[in-house]
Amino acid sequence: MTEHDITLTVNGTEHDLTVEARTLLAHALRDELGYTGTNIGCESSLCGACTVHLDGEAVKSCTALAVQADGAEIRTVEGLADGDELHAIQRAFQEEHGLQCGYCTPGMMMTSVELLKENPNPTREEIREGLEGNLCRCTGYQNIVNAVENAAESLRSGAVADGGTVADDPTADDPTTTDGGESK
Ligand code: FES
Ligand code: FES
Numbered sequence: 754m755t756e757h758d759i760t761l762t763v764n765g766t767e768h769d770l771t772v773e774a775r776t777l778l779a780h781a782l783r784d785e786l787g788y789t790g791t792n793i794g795c796e797s798s799l800c801g802a803c804t805v806h807l808d809g810e811a812v813k814s815c816t817a818l819a820v821q822a823d824g825a826e827i828r829t830v831e832g833l834a835d836g837d838e839l840h841a842i843q844r845a846f847q848e849e850h851g852l853q854c855g856y857c858t859p860g861m862m863m864t865s866v867e868l869l870k871e872n873p874n875p876t877r878e879e880i881r882e883g884l885e886g887n888l889c890r891c892t893g894y895q896n897i898v899n900a901v902e903n904a905a906e907s908l909r910s911g912a913v914a915d916g917g918t919v920a921d922d923p924t925a926d927d928p929t930t931t932d933g934g935e936s937k
Contacts, residue, residue, distance in 0.1 A: 759823035763788060764832030772819045778812075779803040781819035782829060790830035790859045794888075801887030804860035805829050811867040813860075813886070830859035833866070841904040842866055851900035853891035861887050865901045873909055877902065 755774045760767060763786060770785050777796075782788040782805065794800035796815045803814040806828035833840035842862045845851065852858045861884065868875065868883035875883065880901045881894070889897060 757820050757823070759820055761786070761819070761822055761825065761827055763827045764829060770819075774818070774820060776819045777815055778805070778807075778817040778819045778822050778827075779814035781822075782814060782827070785819075788829045788831055792856055792859055794856065799888065800857070801860040801864060801884075802857055804863040804887065806863060806867065811864050828863075830862060833862065840866070841907040842869070842900070845900040845902075845904035845907065846897075849896050849900040849903050851892065851896045857887060857889040857891075861889065861897055865904065868901070869905050869908060874905060875901070 756771050757774060758769065758771050760769050761781065762768070763782065768786055770781065772781055772785065776785075779791055779793050779796075782791050783793070791805055791814060792802040793815060794802035796803075798813050798816045801813060804811050805814045806812070807814075807817065807822060808825050833843055839847070840862075842865050846858060846862060851861070864884055864887050865880075868880065872879060872883070877898050880898045884894075884897065884901070
């Protein structure tokens, strides 16, 4: 099996690693680097649980090969909080009870952050459209939409962190990151 040496910068930390040509970015992040906040559900681009930011764009990391991300800047859910300060989207999910089991939550939040960057004042319909690639089997979506609305208001008012910086230690234990543990 051909292996490749690649470099991934994740939440501001550069990592050199060796991966097989077939290794998915999601697996490299979780299994090689320990960013287990990135969950894996369907492995077929349907559920969005694995969503991360790749050079500033939300992507489903089960659809990208790790070698394709060589040299890229990646942001995972562990990189949302700024130290102890939650990102607006994390606080909003907490306040609006936007999760139950939490498996979809990292992906929901990463997609939402990009959505709000592109559209700081979305309608509820626009939020639903923006999240249509992320599936939740628990909440019925109402509270998730509420959370994104809440975060949008907070970010517009400048009341909370916009997550423009990344945590110093991206693998530090953080109760606000939802680790789904093993893939399912
Ligand atoms: S695990 Fe990537 S979209 Fe479902
Ligand atoms: S909270 Fe359980 S899948 Fe969304």
